[in-house]
Amino acid sequence: MLDNLSDKLDILFKKLRGQGVMTEENIKEALREVRLVLLEADVNFKVVKDFVERIRERSVGGQVLQSLAPGQQVIKIVQEELVALMGGGEDNSLDLAAKPPVAIMMVGLQGAGKTTTCGKLARLLRSQRRRPLLVPADVYRPAAIEQLKTLGRQLSIETFDSQATQDPVDICRDAIRFASLNGFDTVILDTAGRHQIDEYLMGELVRIRDAVEPREILFVADAMTGQEAVNVASGFNEQLDLSGVILTKLDGDAKGGAALSIRAVTGKPVKFVGLGEKLDALEVFHPDRLVSRILGMGDILSLVEKAQATFDEKEAERLQQKLKKNQFDLEDFRTQLQQIKKMGSLESILGMIPGVGKMMKQMQGAQPSERELKRIEAIIDSMTPAERANHAIINGSRRLRIASGSGTTVQEVNQLLKRFTEAQKVMKQLQKLGPKGLMRGMKGMGKGMLPF
Template sequence: MFENLSDKLDLVFKKLRGQGVMTEENVKDALREVRLVLLEADVNFKVVKDFVEKVRSRAVGTEVLQSLTPGQQVIKIVHDELVALMGGGEDNSLDLAAKPPVAIMMVGLQGAGKTTTCGKLARYLKSQRRRPLLVPADVYRPAAIEQLKTLGRQLSIEVVDARADQDPVDICRNALQYAERSGFDTVIFDTAGRHQIDDFLMDELVRIKGAVEPREILFVADAMTGQEAVNVASGFNDRLDITGVVLTKLDGDAKGGAALSIKAVTGRPVKFAGIGEKLDALEVFHADRLVSRILGMGDVLTLVEKAQSVFDAKDAERLQQKLKKSQFDLEDFKSQLQQIKKMGSIDSILGMIPGVGKMMKQLQGAQPSEKELKRIEAIIDSMTRAERANHSIINGSRRLRIAKGSGTSVQEVNQLLKRFTEAQRVMKQLQKLGPKGLMKGMGGLGKGMFPFS
């Protein structure tokens, strides 16, 4: 989503880095460009005005003008103010400390991804060792109740039985009583939406709020709608006093203005961000991490958290022992690819590594695509167990059979085997070099892992 914004800010920052001496005129020119970049990204006009003024007041002070690296100091100020703009440093955690069951109302317009977000949030809470209950309170949208039940089955999370002819307020009130009797500690209410705010919808939501007394009222905002999402959030906040925002579709190709504006306009924190369609594609929102991604500084903390949630400690230990004994085989390789895929798209993973995002743009096509990873898996799946354990036994006739079975060519099978052999060689070298040689050998390892790039 923020690729265009990142590129344009990077151009502004390149000019700043080249400034040996910083004057008020230099700062003024740079901020004029920053202002235009933010407006083009669909950031709210008042938000941009306040933001630029805050940066200007700091940037013309002694911390910049008397600094040895004035350009870098201005960039740091822009970073800090962007973090502050998006609520960095504030507590954006869910309020779950009340006596259970804790009620969470999900509100928003139709099409924002509210029902799917209910499922994602329930999955997140389950991973935090809570026992959530899902409540379908949207009786107006066709199949909304069934959609939530389907999500519940996929997640092994109970969904309250409801019918389209019931009063949504009664559904919610009865569900809360059922949760209390049945030992659920969190209840997520999927309320109705509209294509636009109207009095009937708001009156119903106000009545549900009065019936269940939610600790959290989360507004689900489609980041693809730009400034309209900010305006709608303000409307919901005026009537319901929302406690936070969930931004969906942050993996889309919109300009990103809503994500930068919504906290400043509503005064309510962004608590979660939807970064994909899968049910595990919901992240706790960290303003500083998102700003670092926007400014091309990477996001190592999120990368580490993703890895910790995906990789099993016992498997990692087993793999380490196999590497020490030079027993890393194609079965292990396939397992590692599957683990990496669970972390998200290759582009998103590489984008979290500082400096790699810009490198990816310079070397377009050099990084492996999702299609290539599937092709590698298909080739390995077409091998026998013995062939995966010892690829040296794969002769010409076996290669032809593997190619036909995987829907690839013999040449592609040959490429995989050749690169895998190179990868094994690099791994042996890394074992001999120890930690100091790790970074030096990463280039060869990466080349060996992805044979079609």
């Protein structure tokens, strides 16, 4: 995510850290590079101009120039201004404090992932103990109504039964009435999009807004479109007075311009970001956390939240006891792999750990891949329960059978078993060494001792 921007800022910050003394000329050169990095990332040029000016005003003060580490001071200022640029410090939560049902109107152009985002948002709200109703109000795009109904079935979330022959305004008005009579507290309206803004589309959206008076009007923007997403958001905002933005596809090869400038241009907060195709890949937007990821500082808070939402406490306690007794087996390891997969892509998870993101780039593909984890899971799946519980019984003929059943080679089975045995030995030693030993051992386990 935003790798290009992250790499260039990392190079710039290394230069700044190496500056023993900062002068106004040094700062001017650094700001020139900041400007180029942001413009190349497709950030709005007016936003870049204001951003650089704010950094300049703060950097040329006596406190920075006379500090013991002026380069670090400038880096800190850049970090703080990036957070402020994306709306740091302001409340970007959904406004749901109203008499139910509360209407959330989703708007945006075709192809931005609006319908899928409706499903993701419904899932997120349900996890917060709300009872959402999905409403298909796009009667123009072929199969749009059926797509939302399919998502509803996958998520076990009720979808309002609309038809392509109905008027979208009537659909939304009827859905609100239906939600009120049937105990739904939140109504998510999936409205029509176009390939570009046009008068008819806006007229229809305005009529829907006036008919149902939504508490939230969220613009769904495709981060892959870069600066164009910002321009389109501005157009929707002028007509509808948006309450917020959802950025989708931020896990792709987006330059990052939309993420950095959409808040400044529209004046509306980014409330959620989509970080994958799975229906659980929607996160509340935290500017400070995104900046930490961009600057390679990780995002431990998001990682902890993902883990808390994914891992079962009783299961975690059971595994902890097995580790203490040195009874951790391949069945337990497979369970952990499955839990990790639920948290998202391995790359995104490792990128949340401070320093690991940069280390992954330096390793140039040496870190475990999604394909490798699937291969490991396939090997373990091909084992019998007895073999998973005690891998020592896996002899030559068993290894041949496991390799054949998992579509791998005997050599790959041998490699997994060897690494798992080594990892078991390390974990046994760590139990004796205590917390400090655990921290030292984790470094060793990162050097090929984990069974992948």
